[in-house]
Amino acid sequence: xxxxxxxxxxxxxxxxxxxxxxxxxxxxxxxxxxxxxxxxxxxxxxxxxxxxxxxxxxxxxxxxxxxxxxxxxxxxxxxxxxxxxxxxxxxxxxxxxxxxxxxxxxxxxxxxxxxxxxxxxxxxxxxxxxxxxxxxxxxxxxxxxxxxxxxxxxxxxxxxxx
DNA sequence: CGTCTTTGACCCGCGC
DNA sequence: GCGCGGGTCAAAGACG
Numbered sequence: 001x002x003x004x005x006x007x008x009x010x011x012x013x014x015x016x017x018x019x020x021x022x023x024x025x026x027x028x029x030x031x032x033x034x035x036x037x038x039x040x041x042x043x044x045x046x047x048x049x050x051x052x053x054x055x056x057x058x059x060x061x062x063x064x065x066x067x068x069x070x071x072x073x074x075x076x077x078x079x080x081x082x083x084x085x086x087x088x089x090x091x092x093x094x095x096x097x098x099x100x101x102x103x104x105x106x107x108x109x110x111x112x113x114x115x116x117x118x119x120x121x122x123x124x125x126x127x128x129x130x131x132x133x134x135x136x137x138x139x140x141x142x143x144x145x146x147x148x149x150x151x152x153x154x155x156x157x158x159x160x161x162x
Numbered sequence: 163c164g165t166c167t168t169t170g171a172c173c174c175g176c177g178c
Numbered sequence: 179g180c181g182c183g184g185g186t187c188a189a190a191g192a193c194g
Contacts (some may be wrong), residue, residue: 034193124185128166156165167192174185 091151093141105129107136118142129158 107125115119120140127134134154141147 108165112168113184113186118182122184163194165192165194168190170188172185172187175183177182178180 070162089151089153091149094148095146104136105132115139120145132158 081115106128108128109123111124112121113124118139118141120142122137122139125136125138127136132154134152137151137153139149139151141149
């Protein structure tokens with residue numbers, strides 16, 4: 001475990017470099033967190049009405065995830081609108097070999113935990129930028145280890161670059 | 163040198 | 179009241 005991922009440290013080009021790392025990852029499912037009803041009891045049927053049916057995002061799209069816009073709320077769909085608190089939760093089921101999906105932000109791992117429901121450990125990431133209350137939870141699917149479930153919590157209060 | 167990673171332990175909340 | 183689970187923080191170490 002000497003090296004992790006070819007991750008851009010300070011400045012990277014969300015054009016060619018990213019393409020090198022992320023040729024194209026398949027966003028299998030897009031979960032929306034409002035209350036707490038996600039793949040919990042009914043699973044797919046629960047979010048089947050709002051999930052993205054096998055949408056393939058190009059590397060450019062990934063860069064636009066956080067680089068172009070601000071957060072997912074203005075880039076994807078209506079994540080907020082009537083959230084009672086201030087902790088937006090968005091979960092993405094991504095098909096990728098690595099769990100460190102580069103969304104244009106720098107994340108610092110602050111904890112790892114083994115969940116009983118999955119043979120895979122759950123990783124906790126936090127935005128390296130001070131003042132950014134954004135937290136990320138990465139967990140591998142217990143059914144399909146080739147899928148990674150990334151849960152974003154909070155909103156970025158700073159631009160990913162510039 | 164600075165930054166990030168890793169593991170363990172601790173704490174809190176909830177359930178029974 | 180106790181137990182379990184989940185989540186977070188901290189320190190040390192390693193690497194670029």
